[in-house]
Amino acid sequence: MSIWLKNATVFDGKAFMEGTRHLVVEEGQIAHLGAEAPEGFEGQTLDLEGKWLCPGFWDLHTHLREPGQEWREDLTSGSLAGAAGGYTTLVAMPNTDPPVDCPSAVSYVARKGRELPGARVLPAGCVSKERKGEELAELLKMAEEGAVLFTDDGAPVRSSGLLRLALRYLDGTGLAVMEHSEDRSLFGKGQVHEGVISAVSGLAGVPSSCEVLGVQRGIELLREVGGCLHFTHLSAARSLELIRAAKAEGLSVTCDVTPHHLTFSEEDVMASGYDGYFKVNPPLRSVRDREALWGGIEDGTVDAIGTDHAPWHADEKDLPFQEASFGIASLECAAAGVLDGAVRRGVAAEKVLAALTRAPRCILGRGGDDLLAVGAEADLTVVDPDRVEKVNPRLWRSKAKHSPWSGVVLKGWPVLTLLGDRVLWRASEEQ
Ligand SMILES: NC(=O)N[C@@H](CC(=O)O)C(=O)O
Numbered sequence: 001m002s003i004w005l006k007n008a009t010v011f012d013g014k015a016f017m018e019g020t021r022h023l024v025v026e027e028g029q030i031a032h033l034g035a036e037a038p039e040g041f042e043g044q045t046l047d048l049e050g051k052w053l054c055p056g057f058w059d060l061h062t063h064l065r066e067p068g069q070e071w072r073e074d075l076t077s078g079s080l081a082g083a084a085g086g087y088t089t090l091v092a093m094p095n096t097d098p099p100v101d102c103p104s105a106v107s108y109v110a111r112k113g114r115e116l117p118g119a120r121v122l123p124a125g126c127v128s129k130e131r132k133g134e135e136l137a138e139l140l141k142m143a144e145e146g147a148v149l150f151t152d153d154g155a156p157v158r159s160s161g162l163l164r165l166a167l168r169y170l171d172g173t174g175l176a177v178m179e180h181s182e183d184r185s186l187f188g189k190g191q192v193h194e195g196v197i198s199a200v201s202g203l204a205g206v207p208s209s210c211e212v213l214g215v216q217r218g219i220e221l222l223r224e225v226g227g228c229l230h231f232t233h234l235s236a237a238r239s240l241e242l243i244r245a246a247k248a249e250g251l252s253v254t255c256d257v258t259p260h261h262l263t264f265s266e267e268d269v270m271a272s273g274y275d276g277y278f279k280v281n282p283p284l285r286s287v288r289d290r291e292a293l294w295g296g297i298e299d300g301t302v303d304a305i306g307t308d309h310a311p312w313h314a315d316e317k318d319l320p321f322q323e324a325s326f327g328i329a330s331l332e333c334a335a336a337g338v339l340d341g342a343v344r345r346g347v348a349a350e351k352v353l354a355a356l357t358r359a360p361r362c363i364l365g366r367g368g369d370d371l372l373a374v375g376a377e378a379d380l381t382v383v384d385p386d387r388v389e390k391v392n393p394r395l396w397r398s399k400a401k402h403s404p405w406s407g408v409v410l411k412g413w414p415v416l417t418l419l420g421d422r423v424l425w426r427a428s429e430e431q
């Protein structure tokens with residue numbers, strides 16, 4: 001396939017380039033990027049006037065539920081959903097059934113992940129066998145089979161000793177441990193943020209300290225033994241203060257936040273009438289926490305945006321709040337949700353785009369400079385900043401047809417994803 005993308009405003013992973021550019025993809029690689037049109041081009045052309053041409057969006061945190069829970073999602077449906085959400089690459093969480101905690105399970109996801117119809121899928125492996133936090137999984141053998149990071153997500157690494165061991169073991173490999181930060185004893189039977197909402201509703205609250213203590217624990221261990229530690233789906237203002245200080249100290253720590261924590265708060269959960277689709281771990285917190293996450297994106301404390309797309313069957317969500325499962329499905333509107341939120345707040349689009357493109361690659365040790373260099377693999381996402389569309393989960397490729405964004409009108413949508421020599425997905429003209 002040869003394709004000429006004309007007149008695009010190019011975001012190179014860090015900033016917008018001045019003026020417009022022409023980019024040519026040939027045989028899966030970037031063959032030309034310049035202000036001048038390519039000479040003697042033969043093939044398909046696409047005019048991207050007014051659109052942003054970016055390195056492909058990568059999601060560090062996607063639950064694809066395969067193997068074992070394919071009624072919720074599978075690698076194929078998740079891959080198609082990812083491509084339609086603007087993503088070319090998804091990191092699949094290992095809290096499946098069985099969990100991805102051994103080389104053969106990693107190899108299953110890695111092999112299938114290369115041959116999917118939409119976004120490619122890279123496997124994450126568990127830190128501990130069966131995610132029990134007792135025995136270290138075979139991390140390096142899993143890495144040989146394609147595991148790109150390690151996490152017991154769904155839960156923190158239960159034992160501090162084991163987290164310390166994993167960090168120490170991986171020190172020098174460039175492979176990160178991804179922590180779902182949570183002090184289990186403070187989670188208890190929690191349902192919502194401990195704050196206004198728990199007071200008003202009487203539902204059990206999950207205090208911010210539940211997350212913050214996990215961040216403290218991780219930072220302390222990192223300081224002692226080295227390694228790379230990535231905190232995922234941070235939700236509390238205080239967690240970011242700790243990350244900010246740890247970065248200033250020079251520790252190898254990174255973090256991501258989710259589109260739902262950037263968009264919603266406890267107030268939206270109350271306004272929804274305690275709709276189970278707003279139930280998630282960590283819970284949607286206060287407006288102050290939410291705005292602090294945006295502050296983190298602006299000042300670079302937050303590295304990446306990870307969706308934590310957590311698909312569940314309607315029967316597991318369409319329930320009284322206390323009985324609904326924890327998790328929000330968002331892959332197909334996540335990037336749009338964040339782009340829209342940035343415009344509303346006057347946050348520079350570059351900050352959001354960098355968190356969707358360059359940061360995830362850096363965290364995985366997959367480069368971050370010259371993402372659009374001639375000769376590089378074509379891995380591209382096109383955004384139409386003016387496209388306005390209402391979120392309609394019933395039309396999603398994901399098996400989860402529900403979301404707290406249902407019916408919300410967003411401005412700024414991915415419209416094309418391209419990987420190697422394939423256009424993975426292109427938005428329809430009508431909106
Ligand atoms: N975030 C959630 O509420 N749920 C996730 C697990 C997780 O990411 O911790 C899931 O697997 O459903």
Ligand SMILES: [Zn+2]
Nearest residue numbers: 153154155180
């Ligand atoms: Zn988690």
